């Protein structure tokens with residue numbers, strides 16, 4: 001298969017390029033310098049020139065505060081950009097795999113969101129990504145729209161300039177010795193390498209549509225930090241941040257957990273528990289810390305890793 005990956009040097013795009021290449025596909029990564037997805041004519045010309053069988057769109061304007069400040073630009077990239085790619089893919093007979101987000105939901109539910117749950121975005125980012133989903137779904141039949149959550153990868157996130165949550169936690173622990181993290185927002189940390197593998201697996205079938213695509217399980221940001229410190233045996237004073245300690249500039253869903261119901265119904269869900277993706281990221285093959293030995297013995301581990 002000939003695959004174009006838009007955003008091919010981004011956090012997710014880098015792993016998507018690698019995953020298709022490992023699968024023996026002919027992969028063409030496109031950076032922002034190669035294509036501006038907000039420009040319909042440029043998109044049509046580029047895809048016509050490259051004639052891929054599949055286009056994977058990982059490009060987005062996804063810095064949530066910047067989207068709020070520049071709603072027109074956010075709509076151009078996240079909604080019209082998706083539409084431009086969908087139209088061009090349809091015209092050359094290619095499949096479009098488009099990446100969307102858990103931020104299409106308001107987070108008021110207390111059990112994982114399924115694909116049929118009504119979206120209700122709280123932000124410009126969420127609204128423009130939802131509009132992008134609708135454009136893709138209404139423009140070409142041969143699409144996969146994948147909503148994911150809290151991704152992290154070895155390649156830095158370009159929009160958020162540098163450190164992902166894991167690296168930030170480790171840096172703060174080293175610099176300060178005490179780290180404070182919110183315990184009231186829930187997510188599923190998802191390794192980009194795991195998401196990339198899922199994209200390749202799904203791309204082999206013709207069950208087009210909308211899918212939730214995150215690692216299994218869920219945690220709060222505090223629990224995510226606790227796992228990072230436990231796995232790396234980092235000595236740090238980890239505390240729950242107070243409710244007003246880090247006031248958010250933009251409303252975010254309190255509970256952004258997705259159920260991969262569609263993938264499971266197809267028998268194609270390749271995701272594993274989020275902790276396992278984190279192990280691989282950190283280069284730790286087994287549950288081998290004292291913290292995890294205590295967990296396995298069902299002993300109380302308290303708030304902090306020892």
Ligand SMILES: NC(=O)c1ccc[n+]([C@@H]2O[C@H](COP(=O)([O-])OP(=O)(O)OC[C@H]3O[C@@H](n4cnc5c(N)ncnc54)[C@H](OP(=O)(O)O)[C@@H]3O)[C@@H](O)[C@H]2O)c1
Pocket residue numbers: 006007008009010011012013031032033035036037038057058059060061062077081099100101102148149150151152156157158159160
């Ligand atoms: N980060 C998360 O936790 C999260 C959660 C849920 C969903 N998502 C979604 O996951 C996807 C991938 O995120 P990521 O972390 O891999 O992002 P990233 O590292 O910022 O990469 C995005 C890529 O897209 C390119 N790009 C941005 N605007 C473009 C445009 N107008 N035209 C063409 N290329 C453009 C960027 O190039 P430049 O940097 O050179 O502009 C970069 O190569 C996005 O769709 C995002 O909405 C992310």
